[in-house]
Each structure stands twice: as structure tokens, then as C-alpha cells.
Amino acid sequence: MKYIFIINPIAGNDDKAKIFSRIKSTFRMSDDEMIVESTHERGDAQLIAKKYAKEYGSECVIVSCGGDGTVHEIANGLAGTDTPLLLLPLGTGNDFAKKVYGTKNINVENVIKAFGFYNGKINYDVKPIDLIDYNGEKCINVMSYGLDTKVETIGRKIAGKIPSLGHQAYNIAIVPVLCKSMTYKINIDLDCIDDEGKPYKYTIAPCDYTLFAICNASYYGGGFCPAPNSVLDDGILDFALCHPVNAFQALPLIPKYSSGEVEKLQKHISFGKVVSGRIWSTDGSALLGNCDGENFDYSEVNFKVLPKSLKLCFIKN
Numbered sequence: 366m367k368y369i370f371i372i373n374p375i376a377g378n379d380d381k382a383k384i385f386s387r388i389k390s391t392f393r394m395s396d397d398e399m400i401v402e403s404t405h406e407r408g409d410a411q412l413i414a415k416k417y418a419k420e421y422g423s424e425c426v427i428v429s430c431g432g433d434g435t436v437h438e439i440a441n442g443l444a445g446t447d448t449p450l451l452l453l454p455l456g457t458g459n460d461f462a463k464k465v466y467g468t469k470n471i472n473v474e475n476v477i478k479a480f481g482f483y484n485g486k487i488n489y490d491v492k493p494i495d496l497i498d499y500n501g502e503k504c505i506n507v508m509s510y511g512l513d514t515k516v517e518t519i520g521r522k523i524a525g526k527i528p529s530l531g532h533q534a535y536n537i538a539i540v541p542v543l544c545k546s547m548t549y550k551i552n553i554d555l556d557c558i559d560d561e562g563k564p565y566k567y568t569i570a571p572c573d574y575t576l577f578a579i580c581n582a583s584y585y586g587g588g589f590c591p592a593p594n595s596v597l598d599d600g601i602l603d604f605a606l607c608h609p610v611n612a613f614q615a616l617p618l619i620p621k622y623s624s625g626e627v628e629k630l631q632k633h634i635s636f637g638k639v640v641s642g643r644i645w646s647t648d649g650s651a652l653l654g655n656c657d658g659e660n661f662d663y664s665e666v667n668f669k670v671l672p673k674s675l676k677l678c679f680i681k682n
Contacts, residue, residue, distance in 0.1 A: 367398045367424060369417045371410050371439060373431030373456070374403055381430070381455055384477065391485045410435050414442030423447040426678065432456015433506060437657035440496060440505040444674050449491045451678035453477060457524045457534070458658065461506040464582035464597070465679065479680040488681050493673035494597040497581050499656060499666050505675065507585035508668065510644070510654040511549045511576040515542045517586050517655055535587030539619065547575045548609040549653060555642035558601055567637065571647045575607040575615070579639065579668065583625070585658070593625030600672035606635045641669035
């Protein structure tokens, strides 16, 4: 088996050199092959993943060695192929990995050991998971609009300047966002599913809101958790729509939103299940939105769930 390690050299973890030196030593004693590819600019990870998937199919594994941005690109390169993705969370936020590995406090060394990359006994389960298609692009984690996009944008800048802050950069980024108006406008038309599995429409046009998240997984923005009970392979997405709040109302909501205490948030946030929909700006300007932490400039987004369209490696129980 070929293991293609796609490395984002500027991603958060400072111990990458030591980690890869040890992994390389293990592969020297293995029949498996380790191939290392570094990215140099945006889009490289997608192209590299797509190239190896086309050439080797199920005979290779793409190992993402970065954060959520790297995972996003690789997912776009592997969607619909037989090549699985394996996550080594070496970025700053690692929000999608939090869902996959079941903890907000990921120890990357433990992940590496669990997959057998240190002892040569490489072992994992491959399972298909859902993705979100939005205007032809793929989202693996969360697509969000409004306040959380502003926090995400500022948090990334802070983390880039002070990498040692890690996910705390996103908590710091909340402060300047709270100092301004947090009411935005958007149009939404959602195809939803109720608790009994029956379809219904959820349409608000125009809609005043503070934040809006559509979730394949659970965490984003450095650990905020609008969908604690999301399931990666159920063919259904979760959404959270926060109606307009001011700074004084928002402050007590933030820790609950971070810890996934959705039952305590329902006065201000509407939660539901969705399979597809349309989101568009009220004036034709670019939406204040991002996908997997990557900002986009669409004025209209048409999205739908893509059931079981990506193969993902999980640690064996």
C-alpha cells in the first residue's frame, strides 16, 4: 500500500520534523511505501490527492498532515473516488478531526500510534462518509455565515501571526466582532427533515440573523459545537440559525455554543435537519460565508448532502 503524506508546511504543529523522521524510520522496515508531498500554494493539496487517486485508486491512502484547510482541499480531490483519506491533525484548529477522533483535546502522538505509524503495524477501518456539495465544490465539515465567518477570518489572522495561541486565537477574535453590530441579512430556503423523517420547507426571505451554520460534522471555529449529535454517514445535515442578538445577549451564549449545550440555546437559535437548500444575499453582494474555514465570495449558494461520497480511515476499536 502507498501512503501519500500531504504536508502543509505552514500548518500549526511545530513538531512535524520530529514526527515525520520517526514515521520514515518505521516505513524503512515495512513493505508499504511512504511518499511525502508538500504543498506550496492554495489548491495544491486537492491536485495532489486527485492525481494519486486517479493513478492508484484503492491501492493508496492520502494522509492529510495539516489543518482543516488541508482536509478541505483533499476532500475535494478524493470525493467520489476509491481512495481513502486519513487524518493526522497537525493544524491549528483541527475541527473536523475533533469529530472523527471524538475529542476536543486531540493528542496527535496518540493518533499516530493508534494507526500504527510508529510500530509499522498500520491498521484502520475505512468507512464512507457524507459530504456537502455547494455550487459544485465539496465541504467536509461546516459551512457557515455571519458572525462566525468574521470570527473565523480574524482568528486565522491571529493564529498566523502567533501560532502558539492555537485554537485560543479564535476565542480572542470574538472580542472585536462583539464590538460591532451582529445583525446581518440573508435569504434562506431549506429542504428539511423533521424528527419523524418527514420533509418540510423552512424559508425566510429576507432573514435577519447573527450566525447560520450547516453542519456535516460537529465543530468549527476552533471548537464551537452547533451540532453535537451530527452523524457523518446518515445522509442528513444539521443546521443552526441564530436569530439577531446583541453583545450582552451573545456573551452568555458563547460558552454554551462552544460546549454543544444546544438545549440551553433554543431561545435564540433554531436547530434542525436539512438535506439541501438555497442561500442567497438580499442585495446581490457576496455572502459573508465560509466553508471548512475557507472564505468564499458567492452571492448565491445551492447546496445538498452527498451521502457516503468520501472514504475515511478510522482508528480501529
